[in-house]
Amino acid sequence: MMHLTRLGEVADHGYAWEADHYCDSCIGHPVPVDACYIGSHEEADSPMHCCCCGSLIPGTLTDEGVAHVRKAWAKNPKGDVEQLWHEEFAWAFPYDDEPEFNRFDVCEAWCQYAHDYGAYEIITRLGRMHFKPRPSLSLGSLNANAYAIYRQLATRAR
Numbered sequence: 001m002m003h004l005t006r007l008g009e010v011a012d013h014g015y016a017w018e019a020d021h022y023c024d025s026c027i028g029h030p031v032p033v034d035a036c037y038i039g040s041h042e043e044a045d046s047p048m049h050c051c052c053c054g055s056l057i058p059g060t061l062t063d064e065g066v067a068h069v070r071k072a073w074a075k076n077p078k079g080d081v082e083q084l085w086h087e088e089f090a091w092a093f094p095y096d097d098e099p100e101f102n103r104f105d106v107c108e109a110w111c112q113y114a115h116d117y118g119a120y121e122i123i124t125r126l127g128r129m130h131f132k133p134r135p136s137l138s139l140g141s142l143n144a145n146a147y148a149i150y151r152q153l154a155t156r157a158r
Contacts, residue, residue: 010088014038014050014057026052047085056088066092067140070147071116074154099148107131109149112139117154 011023017035027035038048038057045064048057061069069085069092076082086093099105107126111133114122126133142150 011050011055011057014048020051021048021057023050023053023055023057025055026050047089049081056084058088061089061092063138063140065140067138070139070151074151077155093147099145099152102145105143105146105149108133108137108142109146109153112137112142112146112150113153 011025013024015022015024015027015031015035016038017027017032021038022035038059042048042059043062043065044059045062046068047061047065048059049055050057066089069089072079073082073086073093077086107129110122111126111131114120114126116139139147139150
């Protein structure tokens with residue numbers, strides 16, 4: 001069970017061992033021989049936290065990881081973990097200002113919103129406007145402006 005004693009701290013590096021992640025402080029010394037080192041170059045589908053203390057283990061994110069972080073932030077921007085992610089992965093939130101109006105970005109944001117929140121009638125309306133989403137459309141693939149529009153939609157939905 002994670003105690004979150006160091007939530008908000010960022011470890012220098014970490015280890016994967018027995019299906020969990022550990023920061024350097026919690027893994028114990030000597031480090032178990034079957035523990036895998038996790039450096040800042042490791043790529044993951046979500047941010048990694050130490051299972052003992054909650055500190056963030058540095059790493060890069062895949063497109064799915066970026067989408068996960070953005071979606072968590074859109075749903076709960078005041079949460080402790082989400083605020084930590086917003087600070088540590090600031091590059092995943094390149095557009096924190098008011099979005100500009102761009103028809104294509106608006107359509108992509110609404111399409112992704114409809115997919116994520118089950119509002120499929122919106123997809124029907126977008127189809128009537130002859131909007132055809134690209135096959136690779138995902139939360140992580142939205143450009144900065146479309147993502148800012150999506151965040152506004154998600155915030156209003158709550």
